[in-house]
Amino acid sequence: MKPLITYRFASMLLVLSLGLFGSCQPENSPERKKVAVIISTLNNPWFVVLAQTAADKARALGYEARIFDSQNNTSLEADHFDNVIAAGFDAILFNPTDAEGSVVNAMKAKTAGIPVFCMDREINSTEAATSQILSDNYSGCVAIGKYFVTTMNKKGKYVEILGLVGDNNTWNRSKGFHSVVDFYPGLTMIAQQSADFDRNKAMEVMENMLQAHPDINAVFCGNDAMASGALQALVSAGRNDVKVFGFDGAEDVVNSIKENKVVATGMQFPKVMAETAANFAHEYFNGKTEFPKKMPVAVELVTTKNIDNYIGYGKKD
Amino acid sequence: MKSFKTILIVVVIGIVAWNSVYFRRLDEVKQSLDAKDFDAAQYASTFWKSTLPGALGKAIDLTELTTLISANEAKAFDDHSHALGIGNLRYFLIKGKGAVESVKDDIVIIVLANSEQRIALATEFIFGNAIRDASGLINVNEFTNTMHFNNVSAEINKIVRETVLPEFKNNVKAGDLVVFTGAIELNREHPDLKDFEVIPIQISIIK
Numbered sequence: 001m002k003p004l005i006t007y008r009f010a011s012m013l014l015v016l017s018l019g020l021f022g023s024c025q026p027e028n029s030p031e032r033k034k035v036a037v038i039i040s041t042l043n044n045p046w047f048v049v050l051a052q053t054a055a056d057k058a059r060a061l062g063y064e065a066r067i068f069d070s071q072n073n074t075s076l077e078a079d080h081f082d083n084v085i086a087a088g089f090d091a092i093l094f095n096p097t098d099a100e101g102s103v104v105n106a107m108k109a110k111t112a113g114i115p116v117f118c119m120d121r122e123i124n125s126t127e128a129a130t131s132q133i134l135s136d137n138y139s140g141c142v143a144i145g146k147y148f149v150t151t152m153n154k155k156g157k158y159v160e161i162l163g164l165v166g167d168n169n170t171w172n173r174s175k176g177f178h179s180v181v182d183f184y185p186g187l188t189m190i191a192q193q194s195a196d197f198d199r200n201k202a203m204e205v206m207e208n209m210l211q212a213h214p215d216i217n218a219v220f221c222g223n224d225a226m227a228s229g230a231l232q233a234l235v236s237a238g239r240n241d242v243k244v245f246g247f248d249g250a251e252d253v254v255n256s257i258k259e260n261k262v263v264a265t266g267m268q269f270p271k272v273m274a275e276t277a278a279n280f281a282h283e284y285f286n287g288k289t290e291f292p293k294k295m296p297v298a299v300e301l302v303t304t305k306n307i308d309n310y311i312g313y314g315k316k317d
Numbered sequence: 318m319k320s321f322k323t324i325l326i327v328v329v330i331g332i333v334a335w336n337s338v339y340f341r342r343l344d345e346v347k348q349s350l351d352a353k354d355f356d357a358a359q360y361a362s363t364f365w366k367s368t369l370p371g372a373l374g375k376a377i378d379l380t381e382l383t384t385l386i387s388a389n390e391a392k393a394f395d396d397h398s399h400a401l402g403i404g405n406l407r408y409f410l411i412k413g414k415g416a417v418e419s420v421k422d423d424i425v426i427i428v429l430a431n432s433e434q435r436i437a438l439a440t441e442f443i444f445g446n447a448i449r450d451a452s453g454l455i456n457v458n459e460f461t462n463t464m465h466f467n468n469v470s471a472e473i474n475k476i477v478r479e480t481v482l483p484e485f486k487n488n489v490k491a492g493d494l495v496v497f498t499g500a501i502e503l504n505r506e507h508p509d510l511k512d513f514e515v516i517p518i519q520i521s522i523i524k
Binding site: 122124125126133134136137138139142143145146149168171172175176179180269272276292293294295296297298299300306309315 | 400401402403404405406442444445446457458460461462463464467470471504506507
């Protein structure tokens with residue numbers, strides 16, 4: 001459990017320190033609008049980047065910004081919405097915990113006249129949010145699936161570690177991957193289990209899968225935090241023959257691809273999504289009323305062949 | 318009295334726990350997500366028969382596209398590509414004519430007419446959104462759930478696999494002259510003009 005505590009502590013410290021930095025700015029002007037950044041979890045560096053970029057961009061545009069961590073708990077997320085509405089925030093940059101369960105929270109804000117801009121994760125409503133800026137997870141995982149098939153020479157046994165079962169991204173990624181891989185009867189998925197997008201859970205899941213299925217050749221993980229957890233379990237077991245595929249473009253996995261420890265990932269662009277959401281809020285404050293209900297953001301396949309074009313969470317400048 | 322209290326506490330905790338947790342198989346969750354009142358096959362069929370043919374007339378010749386990108390990359394992408402949102406991945410409707418150089422398991426290599434350029438016509442890896450997005454005629458905002466939208470791509474690709482490719486794959490051989498219309502994906506920031514992979518929409522062996 002120590003790594004979990006250390007990981008959470010580091011994430012909290014980062015957010016708190018950045019939050020303090022933000023609070024040093026003059027934010028008490030009566031005209032200054034307030035933007036809430038409600039994030040599914042800060043127990044994952046990818047979401048810390050998403051949250052912090054959104055808050056930084058909102059501040060750069062002249063608004064007060066505050067981050068709320070839902071800890072992957074829809075009830076806690078509902079509390080945040082209640083508090084944000086009561087505190088008179090003017091817009092919400094929202095990374096939901098659950099595609100269905102979060103709709104009611106977004107609707108509460110809409111009823112209160114507060115626009116909601118979803119980032120990265122989708123809610124199953126085109127009415128509740130003013131706009132949803134979402135990674136094209138399916139297409140990204142189609143590309144990973146094609147690379148998986150060619151890398152595996154169309155045969156082998158593999159396992160899949162899924163993200164949160166209630167999140168659309170989990171299934172869009174899984175379906176994109178299987179839309180390719182399932183065409184190849186030589187590739188057999190022998191286990192599929194959720195680890196909630198969590199690194200430590202994925203490590204435990206991978207350890208159990210290795211015990212039950214020592215003959216696996218590859219693992220596909222629904223995000224890079226889980227890929228890192230799976231890699232950790234494989235390294236501990238001395239299994240450097242198992243190919244690891246992730247999704248996100250997190251810094252540690254980008255580095256692992258450089259070191260040939262991870263085969264591929266799908267590069268999402270959390271900074272692009274966060275900045276777009278903050279810009280949309282800015283445009284809303286300036287009177288714009290028409291926004292695309294959904295704005296997909298392309299996901300790019302990252303492998304050893306093109307790794308030099310990328311850094312963690314995005315492209316090299 | 319003490320044991321009664323203990324039993325009562327255990328019963329209350331048991332009832333709360335029983336009502337707090339439920340288990341569902343992953344397969345059930347997947348099925349419930351898939352089953353929501355949208356017929357992707359029907360949508361794809363209508364798109365293929367009614368919407369897409371109108372857009373094929375705007376397909377750009379692949380040799381011409383290569384020249385345009387080399388001359389003015391930004392303009393070529395702005396004028397001829399489509400994408401549904403933000404990002405570097407863009408899709409083009411293209412057409413071409415050329416001689417079959419070789420037939421492999423998953424691609425057919427074609428040397429374009431009036432050019433030395435070789436392209437790969439995909440005959441196995443028919444996946445992704447190239448055809449759906451290259452036309453620019455399907456709007457993601459028509460769909461409540463992006464999974465429905467993604468299923469449209471899967472069904473379009475299925476049409477290609479089942480109706481466009483079988484006859485071609487059975488008959489094509491090196492030396493054949495072919496004409497084709499299809500879709501390609503290019504990364505706007507790193508366009509790879511040497512390794513075009515075309516997802517076919519129409520393809521004919523003309524001799």
